Amino acid sequence: MKSSRRKFIQSATAATAGVLATSCTPQKAPVEDAAASEDSKSPSPIRHNPIGVSTYSFWQFNGPKENVSIESCIEKAAAMGFDGIELLLVQMTSEENSYLQALKKRAFHSGLDLCGFSTHQGYLRPDKDYRDENIKKTIHQIELAYKLGIPTMRLNTGRWGTTKSFDELMANRGIEPVIEGYTEEEGFKWVIDSITQCLSKAEECGVVLGLENHWGLGRTAAGVKRIVDEIDSPWLKVTLDTGNFLEDPYQQLESLASDTFLMQAKTYYGEGKWYTLDLDYARIGEIMRNHNYKGYISLEFEGKEDPDIAIPKSLELLRKSFYYLID
Known part of the structure; x- marks a missing residue:
């Protein structure tokens, strides 16, 4: 019995050695093929910017906000293939911590980053009590962003x-x-003083404030840049909206690109609610690449077409337009 088993092992070992010897013999053509295959698997020299979508895109203030819940926006954004979602504060139905944590949990489970928090406030008034109230409001909003992890x-x-x-x-x-x-000039002083008073809370909570080109003194890139430059804080940058420059958009986008922390990209399928801009997103993408912007692009759909149709089209457009070179 032992002799038979010994012979079997010897013959099996010899057979295996023969296979290994054959398979390990250098062959020129296969090596060249392997090199070509390795080249084909080398990483792409570019990486696409992450693309998010604002909950505003699904609602646009059309009807009661309860008709377009934040929860439903999260589910749709995930199903459409977005990387993140930007929450519009006025669209939320509560500021209770239990509601905030439920939204954070839902987004995480859906595979989405909470990539931005879109809020409203204003400091452009001579009334100091008005400005103080809005400073207090802004500080509260920063705390909400912190609780949401935005x-x-x-x-x-x-x-x-x-x-x-x-x-x-x-x-x-x-x-x-x-x-x-x-x-x-007085208006700039009010705004700069008010925002400055919010920065310690922003730093404490780790929430970067992004001043948007959004009417008032922010209507022009020069107005936004003046405020950001004069305050000169790492906790105040720019939320750059592609759709809010109605004159010389590319030149104005360029002037703020290096300070941009989040870009909001508008599309207008079916014509815009108030106006329609024919934006060249390939050109805008190139502007942002030239300034090494690697952050989120957040879609704000502002057209009249059905959002369930227009938003996926917008995502495809933005995916093609925004990418950057890998370092």
Whole structure:
């Protein structure tokens, strides 16, 4: 029995050695093929920017916000293939911590980053009590962003309030008269002083404030840049909106690109609610690459087409347009 088993092992070992010897014999052609195969598997020299979508895109203030819940926006964004979602504060139905944590949990389980927090406030008033109230409001919003685990929050300068309605403001291309008896220079002082008072809370919570080009003193890139440069804080950067420059958009986007912490990209399928911009996203993508922007692009769909149709088309457009070279 032992002799038979010994012979079997010897013959099996010899056979295995023969296979290994054959398989390990150098062959020129296969080596060349392997090298070609390795080249084909080498990493791409580019990486795409992560693309998020604002919950605003699904709602656009059309009807009661309860009709388009944040929860439903999260589920749709995940199903459409987005990387993240930007929450619009006024669309949320509560500020209770249990609600905030439920949203954070839902987004994580859906595979989405909470990539931005879009809020409203304003400091463009001579009334100090008004400004103080908005400073307090902003600090509260920063704390909400912290509870949600969101790293950046959209900030506004506010508007002068001399235009009766937003529709009228849009009809006037965002241009609004200064409050009678005051100057734009005073307005800059109010805004800079107010934002400065919010920065210690932003640093404490790890939430970068992104001043948006969003009417008021933020209507132009020069206005946004003046405020950001004068404050000169790592906790104040720019939320750059592609759709809020109605004159010389590419030049103005370029001037703020290096300070951008989050980009909001508007599309207008089915024509815009207030206006339609024919934006060249290939060109905008190149501008951002030139400034080494690697952060999130957050879609703000502002057209009249069905969002369930237009938002996936917008995602495809942004995926093609925004990428950067790997270091």
